[in-house]
Amino acid sequence: MKKILILGAGPAGLSCGMELSSNGYSGVILEKNSKIGGLAKTIKFEENYYTFRTDIGPHRFFSKNKYIHSYISNILDDKWIDVKRSTMQYIDGKYFDYPINPLQAFKNIGLIKTIKFCIDYLKSVIIYIIFKKKIETFEEYIFSKFGKSLAKFNITNYTEKVWGMSCKELHPDWAKERIKGLSFFSVIKNMLFGINQTKSLVQYFKYPENGTGEIYETIGEKICTTDFKIFENTYPIKIIHNNNKIKKIEFKIKNLVKNIEPEHIISSIPITEFISLMNPKPPIKILNASKNLKWRSQVYLFITLNKKRVTKNQWIYFPNINIPFGRISEMKNFSKKMSPKNKTSILIEYFTWENDKIWKMNKEEIFELSLPFFEKMNFFKRSDVRKYYHFKKKFVYPVYELNYKKNLKIIEKYLNSFSNLIYIGRPGKFKYTNQDQSIEMGINAAKKIINLTL
Ligand SMILES: Cc1cc2nc3c(=O)[nH]c(=O)nc-3n(C[C@H](O)[C@H](O)[C@H](O)COP(=O)(O)OP(=O)(O)OC[C@H]3O[C@@H](n4cnc5c(N)ncnc54)[C@H](O)[C@@H]3O)c2cc1C
DSSP states (O other): OOSEEEEOOSHHHHHHHHHHHHTTOOEEEEOSSSSSSGGGOEEEEEETTEEEEEESSOOOBOOSOHHHHHHHHHHTTTOEEEEEOOEEEEETTEEEEESOOHHHHHHHHOHHHHHHHHHHHHHHIIIIIISOOOOOSHHHHHHHHHOHHHHHHHTHHHHHHHHSSOGGGBOTHHHHHHSTTOSHHHHHHHHHHOOOOOGGGOSEEEEETTOTHHHHHHHHHHHTTTTEEEESSEEEEEEEEETTEEEEEEEEETTEEEEEOOSEEEEOSOHHHHHHHEESOOOHHHHHHHHTOOEEEEEEEEEEESSSOSOSOSEEEOOOTTSSOSEEEOGGGTOGGGSOTTOEEEEEEEEEOTTSHHHHOOHHHHHHHHHHHHHHTTSOOGGGEEEEEEEEEEEEEEOOBTTHHHHHHHHHHHHTTOTTEEEOSHHHHTOOOOHHHHHHHHHHHHHHHHHHHO
């Protein structure tokens, strides 16, 4: 019988396991998927002696937290590279660098539109700064920072594609967490003087040579040399509790049902799934709050190409709604080890609800839907395509709808009453984290247990 149980082997669960195991604790990590790493794993495709790799949506590593930065650096033994960011947006048939290149933007937009952007920004200063209009939606937040016309030009379209709903229905928390510090003013400062305090404008980032998953594969290997064990293709089916304590977890492993009575449980699986597995069932108020939290899913198409290179960019964003995908990435431009020499690959990301049109399409249908766009943009032709692969993910984005906080607080109050439960990570906390933030949560959860048991 092991003392500590961690649910989910993504960045949060693994970093928690690593911290506990290196402090002499024993325990198990249960992972539903066949491979560890969560949303930050890297997948390998072998094609006749050629190896192609892709992240599930490429992951740049950036953290202002020096401890987390050197923590990962030590894990990778410094085997990660500095990559100069190269990102573009394709809007109304024109390419725009990101962060903005003033001359190019001016040439593409024209004088009249530029003046309109400036006037609208000044209007937003009057409304939101001088008259202090209260910000209640994501749309209002973005209008206040950029002015209405610039926000509509390059932010609201893409946001609505990602979330599948109007910016009026999204909570401003999402902007506060994700594009904190970004505004018309900060973009101009960065453009003219290179002054940059905003995470989303960072010019260089770290990347492990063999994909972001290398971080988590290395952590997994380290954990497996200790008294901590990781079980893949394994997941909980019943979380039995009594008197505000998790007593027993029933789980499925290779078609067998087993159980464990952990002293401490750390969950990084979707919070809504955790609630649905609890036995006895939580009160109806909690079940309803959980039902009201929504998750956005993603579909991916990975195309391998008999072509040296498609673009010089790592990412290109496609905000226009008539284009079915939201973003493409060329993995070779992150690290040359991601594709064989003289070959390349493109990862295409589609944002979707589970069971909507894109979700239900098979790989041929998605390929045929998308290929004409790439041929039109002169990226590649049908004859350049070697193979294509199709995969899907649920629970990718916790949706910050206007009332998400109310529902989340109800669930948090209930879960916080369990004395031996800590819930962490992006799905576990229903929080839109990056890798570094999930790793930090994992380490902090481990430290809490270490302090409790000292
Ligand atoms: C397209 C995309 C691009 C991204 N780009 C970046 C980036 O550039 N930089 C960055 O820092 N971050 C990026 N992120 C965010 C990053 O992926 C997450 O912050 C990170 O993976 C969160 O780690 P986590 O452990 O909290 O959750 P997850 O990675 O979701 O891990 C949760 C784990 O729990 C497992 N699980 C789920 N249900 C069960 C169950 N019932 N039983 C057992 N196990 C279960 C899952 O299989 C998974 O392994 C990106 C994310 C996406 C989707």
